[in-house]
Amino acid sequence: MTRLHDLNFFVKLAFAFALMTVAWFAPNWQYGVPFALLCLFGLWVTKVPKLRSYLKGAGLLTVMVIASWMVNLLLQGTAPLDALAIAAKMAARLVATTALFYFVMETSSPGAILAACSAARLPAIVTLVLSLTFGIIPMLRDEFERIADAQRARGMEIDNVGLVKKLRFALARGVPLLVQAIRTAHAISFSLTLYGFDLSRKRTTWREVGLMVEPHMSWKDKTR
Amino acid sequence: MSFFSTQNLTLGFGASEPLLSDVTFDLDPAQRLLICGATGAGKTTLMMALAGIIPKIIPNQSYSGRVSLEGRALSEMGNDALFSHIGFVAQTVEDQLWDLSVEDIIAFPLENRGVARAEVRDRVRDLMEQLELTELAGRRVLTLSGGERRMVVLAAALAPHPKVLVLDEPTTGLDPAARQRLCHALSQAAETVSSVIIAEQDPTHLASVTERLAILSKGTLSPIRPLRPALEETALWQDAGLLAPRRPARTRAAQSVGAELLGISNLRTKLTRASGKPVLDQLELTLREGEVLGVIGRNGAGKTTLMRSVLGLSPVASGEITLAGTRADGWTTARRARSIAYVPQSMRQILFHMTVAEEVRFALSMGDSHEEEETLLARYGLAGLGETNPFALSARQQGQLGLACADASGAVIAIIDEPLLARDLEGRALLEKFLERMTQAGRAVMLVSHDLELVDDVSTRLVIVGDGHIPFDGTCEDGWNSPAFAALGWPAPYAAQKECAE
Numbered sequence: 212m213t214r215l216h217d218l219n220f221f222v223k224l225a226f227a228f229a230l231m232t233v234a235w236f237a238p239n240w241q242y243g244v245p246f247a248l249l250c251l252f253g254l255w256v257t258k259v260p261k262l263r264s265y266l267k268g269a270g271l272l273t274v275m276v277i278a279s280w281m282v283n284l285l286l287q288g289t290a291p292l293d294a295l296a297i298a299a300k301m302a303a304r305l306v307a308t309t310a311l312f313y314f315v316m317e318t319s320s321p322g323a324i325l326a327a328c329s330a331a332r333l334p335a336i337v338t339l340v341l342s343l344t345f346g347i348i349p350m351l352r353d354e355f356e357r358i359a360d361a362q363r364a365r366g367m368e369i370d371n372v373g374l375v376k377k378l379r380f381a382l383a384r385g386v387p388l389l390v391q392a393i394r395t396a397h398a399i400s401f402s403l404t405l406y407g408f409d410l411s412r413k414r415t416t417w418r419e420v421g422l423m424v425e426p427h428m429s430w431k432d433k434t435r
Numbered sequence: 436m437s438f439f440s441t442q443n444l445t446l447g448f449g450a451s452e453p454l455l456s457d458v459t460f461d462l463d464p465a466q467r468l469l470i471c472g473a474t475g476a477g478k479t480t481l482m483m484a485l486a487g488i489i490p491k492i493i494p495n496q497s498y499s500g501r502v503s504l505e506g507r508a509l510s511e512m513g514n515d516a517l518f519s520h521i522g523f524v525a526q527t528v529e530d531q532l533w534d535l536s537v538e539d540i541i542a543f544p545l546e547n548r549g550v551a552r553a554e555v556r557d558r559v560r561d562l563m564e565q566l567e568l569t570e571l572a573g574r575r576v577l578t579l580s581g582g583e584r585r586m587v588v589l590a591a592a593l594a595p596h597p598k599v600l601v602l603d604e605p606t607t608g609l610d611p612a613a614r615q616r617l618c619h620a621l622s623q624a625a626e627t628v629s630s631v632i633i634a635e636q637d638p639t640h641l642a643s644v645t646e647r648l649a650i651l652s653k654g655t656l657s658p659i660r661p662l663r664p665a666l667e668e669t670a671l672w673q674d675a676g677l678l679a680p681r682r683p684a685r686t687r688a689a690q691s692v693g694a695e696l697l698g699i700s701n702l703r704t705k706l707t708r709a710s711g712k713p714v715l716d717q718l719e720l721t722l723r724e725g726e727v728l729g730v731i732g733r734n735g736a737g738k739t740t741l742m743r744s745v746l747g748l749s750p751v752a753s754g755e756i757t758l759a760g761t762r763a764d765g766w767t768t769a770r771r772a773r774s775i776a777y778v779p780q781s782m783r784q785i786l787f788h789m790t791v792a793e794e795v796r797f798a799l800s801m802g803d804s805h806e807e808e809e810t811l812l813a814r815y816g817l818a819g820l821g822e823t824n825p826f827a828l829s830a831r832q833q834g835q836l837g838l839a840c841a842d843a844s845g846a847v848i849a850i851i852d853e854p855l856l857a858r859d860l861e862g863r864a865l866l867e868k869f870l871e872r873m874t875q876a877g878r879a880v881m882l883v884s885h886d887l888e889l890v891d892d893v894s895t896r897l898v899i900v901g902d903g904h905i906p907f908d909g910t911c912e913d914g915w916n917s918p919a920f921a922a923l924g925w926p927a928p929y930a931a932q933k934e935c936a937e
Contacts, residue, residue: 329546390783412548415551
């Protein structure tokens with residue numbers, strides 16, 4: 212199933228939009244929740260990386276959405292069970308949406324997106340924006356984890372502590388993360404200039420691009 | 436008309452004295468120039484000016500003079516034409532990389548210029564084969580080691596067939612085998628690249644692919660002279676603040692060692708190689724009070740995994756780790772860090788405070804030292820920088836801050852990963868001061884480096900990491916003559932000048 216990771220970025224994007232539409236048109240929680248669970252199952256089956264971290268985030272999102280809708284609806288006089296049904300429907304929509312786009316983001320490297328855009332002969336500016344939008348988030352998340360490791364290696368006990376302290380240490384990661392984000396932006400801008408990226412010129416790509424995007428060169432098969 | 440020339444190049448960054456003054460030289464086609472200078476001498480700035488990055492990408496108000504290629508000033512050329520003709524590899528290659536795959540990075544300059552797919556593929560294939568990068572196909576560059584990244588960026592610089600190649604300290608982080616590949620690639624590139632200009636601190640590794648030398652010191656560039664005779668002139672290098680390439684190997688005094696501080700027994704990591712084999716398996720290692728343990732091995736041999744396992748950052752499947760006689764397997768990384776100070780190659784990875792003083796204060800809070808922050812900073816050449824943001828320091832100063840923090844933490848063990856600051860006289864003196872303080876206080880250091888001369892100079896014991904375990908553990912003298920070292924195919928230290936000629 213990991214072969215699905217190599218699907219053309221635009222195919223993935225269209226697929227995600229189509230399924231998201233289905234999720235948002237689900238009439239009630241009885242349809243919405245199973246569909247959201249199906250999306251999560253899809254992530255597991257297709258072996259999307261770092262699924263555990265996503266599930267933690269999705270769990271937190273679900274709790275927050277349900278809580279906020281419940282408070283809102285109860286204050287408006289909705290019956291508790293009706294409020295819960297509406298809140299669950301909303302949470303299910305969001306979980307399905309984030310799961311679908313998590314799949315797109317996590318399985319599409321900036322290089323694969325560049326290739327798909329270049330093969331589609333899209334303007335350079337569109338190519339750049341799409342690659343950066345979908346590529347930078349996993350990069351910064353990895354950086355966030357690396358900084359956490361660095362904090363641990365300097366002696367900061369960030370694991371066996373209470374939630375407040377954990378949050379405070381997470382905030383301390385903001386400084387190096389910001390520095391790294393600026394450095395990344397600089398590196399991207401520098402490499403674009405140095406390597407001849409030009410908004411007025413359409414790019415080519417070394418990859419075979421069709422329904423699938425070639426993930427890497429093979430040295431077994433020398434055919435082009 | 437010279438092929439490549441600079442005339443009265445002067446530039447600086449706001450200080451009263453310019454960083455570079457009146458740099459003037461001419462290169463004919465097929466000439467290769469090595470520019471040597473200590474850290475902070477202005478090599479990186481000069482390389483950026485020679486590549487046209489200053490002032491084309493990084494404007495500089497103090498810029499004056501002229502750098503020209505085939506009679507045309509670089510400042511007058513369009514970016515596209517300029518960077519097609521001049522290939523550049525930065526010292527900090529991360530500045531040229533983002534999260535693309537190896538093939539993407541190499542193909543990037545060609546794809547951006549609209550080169551046809553078949554041609555791009557041919558060129559990428561050729562370069563990957565030539566630089567022995569085929570094993571890295573499909574890997575994201577940000578997951579590669581520093582040395583591997585440098586070779587990928589070199590391939591990208593060569594991809595558009597530049598006329599001039601400008602390389603800023605290209606051997607940084609390369610193991611001896613990779614240095615040989617670099618020399619080989621530069622020799623092959625001579626067929627298409629007219630001139631190569633390389634900045635380095637140590638001239639020996641690239642002596643076979645360059646024939647001219649200029650020394651950069653105190654903002655001025657010496658006249659160009661033949662490289663080989665200059666290698667023998669000890670005073671020339673020392674005056675420029677550099678380690679003399681033909682310095683004799685140091686004789687080490689016998690070192691007394693004390694109790695065991697770190698013990699690793701039968702270690703097997705959860706992290707596995709593509710074959711399914713654990714990266715480290717049945718690994719045994721000890722570190723005692725007063726020792727400086729040199730750790731060497733090929734890129735990918737497991738040195739980083741060993742460090743990460745000791746620190747608790749990489750999960751262990753089985754085995755035992757003891758710190759000062761106490762089982763530490765179940766300890767968190769933070770608890771281990773109170774006994775082990777980690778100084779990575781890039782200090783940016785472990786800085787997270789707003790000022791230098793806060794970094795040192797945090798390190799002091801880990802131990803029971805009562806030293807003043809200023810005393811510690813002064814010891815490592817950072818006096819007066821307490822209120823500076825650590826990210827505003829140069830890479831060299833960040834390395835110094837790493838030593839100051841490791842010293843301040845009071846940790847009984849320091850792990851130093853590729854201390855690049857030790858490549859010139861001043862940096863080497865700071866490192867040796869740190870090692871002396873550590874060993875005299877009954878603490879110990881694990882030094883992981885590809886710089887075999889450094890390892891030979893300062894280590895009291897040597898281990899070689901290979902195939903997931905440690906095939907050699909003993910004295911340096913025995914190590915350089917061991918079958919495990921022979922299996923690496925590397926030249927022994929102080930024979931490095933021969934490595935490219937072979």
